[in-house]
Amino acid sequence: MGDYLDKWKQYREPGFPGQLDYAWGLAVDLDRCTGCEACVVACQAENNLPIVGEKDVGEGREIQWLRIERYWEGEYPDLRLRFLPMLCQHCASAPCETVCPVAATYHNQDGLNVQVYNRCIGTRSCAAYCPYEVRYFNWRTPRWDPPLEQQLNPDVSVREMGVMEKCTFCIQRIRLAKDQAKDEGRRVGPDEVQPACVQSCPSQALRFGDRQAPDSAVSKASRSARAYAVLEELNTRPVITYLRKGEEHD
Amino acid sequence: MPGSGERLSPQGGSLAISPRTVAGPLRKSALLLAVGALGFGGGYGVNALWFDGAAPVQPISFSHKLHAGEHKLPCQHCHLYAERSPVAGVPPMSKCLGCHRQIATDSPEIQKLMAFWQRGEPVPWLKVHDLPDFTHFSHKRHVRAGLPCQSCHGPVESMDVLTRVAPMTMGWCLGCHRERAVRFGTDCWTCHK
Amino acid sequence: MTEQGLSHARLNRDVLRTLTETGPVYWWALGLALAVSLVCFFLPWGYQLVAGVGVAGMNRPLVWGMYLSNFIFWIGLSHSGTLLSAVLHITGSPWRRAIYRSAEAMTLFSLMVAVLFVFVHVGRPWNIYWSLPYPNQRELWPNFRSPLLFDVTAITTYLTASFTFLFMGAMPDLAAARDGTTGWRKTLYTWLALGWRGTEREWHHLGWAYTFFAVLIIPLAVSVHSIVSWDFALSTVPGFHQTVFAPYFVVGAIYSGTAGIVTVMFLLRKLYHFEAYITEDHFDKLGRLLLVLSLLWTYINGLELFTGWYSGSSAELETLRYKLTGLYAPLYWAMLLFCAALPLVLTSSRVRHSFRSMLAISVLVNIGMYFERFLIIATSLPRKFLPNTWRDYLPTWVELAILLGSLAIFVSLFLIFVKLVPSLSIYEVKETLPHGKGADGEGPP
């Protein structure tokens, strides 16, 4: 009886029940980003992103787990272009998770907002609920023109038509790192894992790591005076820290 | 008819009100339905008993009973990578021929193997334990956790024809992960990719 | 034969005749409706199943499109019958008797069509059973925290309750049909009537059970459309995220449902020659109801605009601007014209007593209400938070055809229903006939 009461208390606690294993996070230094989109291409190659074709891109059905949004600031001639790499924020209070009727998306012990593709039934509610527009739907059966199908990553599912997909922080790399660490009887280092986007960023604008470790690059970034979160006012508690010099320092 | 008034019913028709009385026309359809259900059930049973994918007919009738049972070859003698990689590995043909150049060369099954070898073709083995593409399964993790191969593959050393014993469904995997209290072993992304 | 019995007998004959006597017009209408359902609904849907939801006009910010507006529209239309019938039963309004059977059938069929749209909407409808709670080999259960699963439970309950309510209310009439028909119909009605004899015991318990159904159904119907609104209101999307959404949807649903009843009443009266039973009085009462609902609806619409404006949030203001002046502004203003301005003419008793003007108003109200449902989706999702992703939405021919086809499915179901179940409640209309007056050929009061 007391056992059930303890369980009940635990299950009434908000958030992940129990201790997180890791708390992966990403820091994006907007002052370093040149908008070169190397990360976008790396993501495309790593994660088997389908190429939807010209027509569907024109209709707004492109699939890029990571995209660079461009915003113009000011009036000509005092004009300036801002780049905002936008990817899944892995929100701690993610609106997309609660709405999925089949629990295809949920929060796991690594603090990741994960999507189980083959559980998805395609209600697209998560994408409607997502304020960041980072969930992508397979409107048609994805096809790779030969020989492109030869470069598909075997560690990542090839999603089928009618399924939602999104950035996973290259969870297959995290899994590999954890597997190796387990063999060696240690924990994964705070800056050991690198998702494809972080790995390919030439200006090192992206940093990835464990936010639980106080001296990891992301933890340091989140303590920076330049740190902010996109659409903070929605209280989705994203784990991606954006760094940008405030206007007052300009 | 004593005491009866005139026939008042403006619509006529018979009086039957009980659903059971009018069951006659429904009997035929009920019978058809029953025959259909029986046929379906029987067909399903026949299919499950004799035509299931659990024990496909292999191109060469290789006997695990002979190799692993009678000659007591350890599993990883042929399935080389089970301890260090996600896949256990089907032995390369040279491994087979390492012994069978000398042993039982006159057996018709070995001659089949030799024919494949001479044509330079791989043996088209049929996968018995086939997980879908969206799953991530690591032999290494399970072997290193101390699981004997038989706990998933069944008593292979006693099988002439290799048969899938475990259902290999998600619930089956989860059951073991729960029973052995695998750390975060019920997280979807432990097995899905 | 006594004189008194004749009007009762005539009522039975009049209603049962609609089951057995079928003219060529009916067969043409049914054939047309079925053909349109096939060509406009099932074939395009089959195409979509093969080619993917990409054949519809939806895109990334607007991942929900016309299919969901159709879903809300049909659920809304379903709020006419059973709810209205239950409310009027509880309040003991006698004018309910002639209309409630067909109104409840409307509920049932529009709900069925709405459920179809869930299947049309999702990307992998063949897996939709995963949202049902049942023990399975995956050892996985649906996510009861999701508003979509509230929908699943609410709609299942509503379908079951509406069907039971309709069936129980029709049982005595099915018994009358059993006695008055022959052949396969007799077999069917003997089964459906369960051996009803009209004894005082049966009437007594039916009365109690029926009242309890009505009491259960009123909070159910309110909850169903509130829950549908929470599919939207529980998000953070500007234009969706409003506390007024639940009453907004419920009022809108009853509004469009009542207008739907007027349309169906008009058609039944014309086609079945129920002039004697469905009278100006009914239309007058429904007209008053429509007027009240239109005022309520207008008020809540104003409230929605006000909260959007008063929030001061840039995202809400942009959504508001897009709604009032953007791509779909003409639809928005047409909606206001049809649903807020036009029904004001119902203040005139002459309008309420004219069948044609009532028909015109009810049809226009429903068109306006369809616009409302469409605009909820088509003006909120395209203007979410990040301006980089803004994009307009235009439905494709597949979506438009499926909308038309769904209407045809509804009509087909209704046409089949009126041939199978007495579309007028014989016993309840009989209760209003004074036993002792009236003769054959003379209409009931």
Place this chain on the structure above:
Amino acid sequence: MSVLGLFARPETALAAAKALTDAGHAVSLMSPYPIEGAAEALRLPRSPIRRYTLFGGLLGFSCGFGLAVFSATRHLLPTGGRPIIPLPPFLLIGYELTILFGVLATLLGFLICARLPAWRERPYASETAVDKYGVLLECGADGEAEAETRLRAAGAEAIRRGGELMPPEEGT
């Protein structure tokens, strides 16, 4: 055995039924629509259906809430930073199932109380579904004549008995 008297007017039929009930006979009153006061006249107890409804509703609530809690705790999938057992949504599921089970229990209660469906043929005259009011008097095998007299005396304009009430046995 039973004898059915057909009456042209509801008041006469009701009066006859009441008088015969008061005299201690087993009587049923058949009518094309519910007659006010019939239940009281024939001394029917207050309908127990409300207990079915209440029981169904309570069962439904516990099943709904229980199902939600059960299914959420079988496989922990935390979503949206909320608890595994959040109350507002789960109470809502309970609410919906309260109504679902309430409706089904009411239907069941009705069928039990009204003794439907009729698995055997019961005495019936189809005119009572149109414009006649029937009073069905139960009697012994030799009491048919007496029953008929009683019904005639109460104002019955026609009498049905025996084979006219039950259809001939069909070849089963």
